[in-house]
Amino acid sequence: MKKLWGGRFTASAEEWVDEFGASIPFDQELVLEDIKGSIAHATMLSKCGILTEKEAETIIGGLKELKEKALKKQLEYSTKYEDIHLNIEHMLTELIGPVGGKLHTGRSRNDQVATDMHLYLSDQVAEIAALLGEFQETLIEKAGDHIETVMPGYTHLQRAQPISFAHHLMAYFWMLERDKQRFTEVLKRINISPLGAGALAGTTFPIDREYSAELLGFEGIYQNSLDAVSDRDFILEFMSASSILMMHLSRFAEEIILWSSQEFRFVELDDTFATGSSIMPQKKNPDMAELIRGKTGRVYGGLMSLLTILKGLPLAYNKDMQEDKEGMFDTVKTVKGSLKIFSGMVKTMTVNTDNMKASVTKDFSNATELADYLAAKGMPFREAHEVVGKLVLDCIGKGCFLADLPFEEFKASSSLFEEDIYEALDPYNAVARRNSAGGTGFAEVEAQIQKARLLTGLEK
Numbered sequence: 001m002k003k004l005w006g007g008r009f010t011a012s013a014e015e016w017v018d019e020f021g022a023s024i025p026f027d028q029e030l031v032l033e034d035i036k037g038s039i040a041h042a043t044m045l046s047k048c049g050i051l052t053e054k055e056a057e058t059i060i061g062g063l064k065e066l067k068e069k070a071l072k073k074q075l076e077y078s079t080k081y082e083d084i085h086l087n088i089e090h091m092l093t094e095l096i097g098p099v100g101g102k103l104h105t106g107r108s109r110n111d112q113v114a115t116d117m118h119l120y121l122s123d124q125v126a127e128i129a130a131l132l133g134e135f136q137e138t139l140i141e142k143a144g145d146h147i148e149t150v151m152p153g154y155t156h157l158q159r160a161q162p163i164s165f166a167h168h169l170m171a172y173f174w175m176l177e178r179d180k181q182r183f184t185e186v187l188k189r190i191n192i193s194p195l196g197a198g199a200l201a202g203t204t205f206p207i208d209r210e211y212s213a214e215l216l217g218f219e220g221i222y223q224n225s226l227d228a229v230s231d232r233d234f235i236l237e238f239m240s241a242s243s244i245l246m247m248h249l250s251r252f253a254e255e256i257i258l259w260s261s262q263e264f265r266f267v268e269l270d271d272t273f274a275t276g277s278s279i280m281p282q283k284k285n286p287d288m289a290e291l292i293r294g295k296t297g298r299v300y301g302g303l304m305s306l307l308t309i310l311k312g313l314p315l316a317y318n319k320d321m322q323e324d325k326e327g328m329f330d331t332v333k334t335v336k337g338s339l340k341i342f343s344g345m346v347k348t349m350t351v352n353t354d355n356m357k358a359s360v361t362k363d364f365s366n367a368t369e370l371a372d373y374l375a376a377k378g379m380p381f382r383e384a385h386e387v388v389g390k391l392v393l394d395c396i397g398k399g400c401f402l403a404d405l406p407f408e409e410f411k412a413s414s415s416l417f418e419e420d421i422y423e424a425l426d427p428y429n430a431v432a433r434r435n436s437a438g439g440t441g442f443a444e445v446e447a448q449i450q451k452a453r454l455l456t457g458l459e460k
Contacts, residue, residue: 135343136177256269298331
């Protein structure tokens, strides 16, 4: 078969070599973006007088027909034509005749593929931002139901201080807010047009790159043709933002896995987000949370792969850069799927409020309240810390908790203790009192949720 670039060659590669070099098995994902870019390019060529009006109409009409077939999954691709660009060009020429070959005037596959990926990521990042917003709304609603649900807060996975469950959920809301901001920032670099940069040096044809960029909805053009075809920073930024997002989801997934265990029993996942065991009838496994935790590694791997591919490449385009797409596609699929699953998982899970409350009444997570109590009465905090530490040690020796100690023992350790010490030790009161900005106090958490509702547009 004659290659579209075969004029200089006297021999053809064997079929298996062509298959190894072909990208069409995966870059067919870009078919709609490729056609969209080509329509804009043909429109610009006509405006600039490089194509006649009739030629442009014929080409654009053919491209629109291919688009309809693509939407109906009726296009058949072949590795003989290597990639999505040559496949579409071949189909177009078969459909409208030799005039289809004029479409490639003033551009190269190098700027064409870069344009496709810019268009693809622009749409996908907008969808991811929308999914992030939906998950944030789920967190807001769930948190609103559990402002006064008290649970243990942890450091080092050891019980530290009692907190509001809503406060814990809202921590993830703000992580996702930063993620959304990162994706919004990435869009500034995605929405730049490389179209018309040619292979690396521009073109002798009097094209109008700003016009084609405007047609495609880009905010500007690359100012250097070498940079335009060799830049993959925008994909790296997308994959970096995706990796940070997946890290946040993975941390949350780990907590869901712990909370749903028999040891914690803080939450129970809906059956639609859990699976059973083929041998143990009693099992209910948090598989979706585990999968998200595991898929985080895929996204990290895609980022590290592309960084490694690009690190030693001279300008401009190199065939290595064909490896930029599969990781990008996989990251998009993984991130979107993970957000949809997580939102549904949190929305439908049952919160065992009684188990959470019980867990903070039989531990020492209220010890800080004693130290703060003494410090508020004038004792230096370090001295108060030591006094309370000795009381905890005494309780451990006796097999009881701080609230179980008789008042006389508190008084013996410090004359500053009064009868109201038991109110301070109550986990509910301990949480309610922590109303410093951003704290876990119920009033502060309610204010935090209100800010989040305004931020997301849930409340005007």
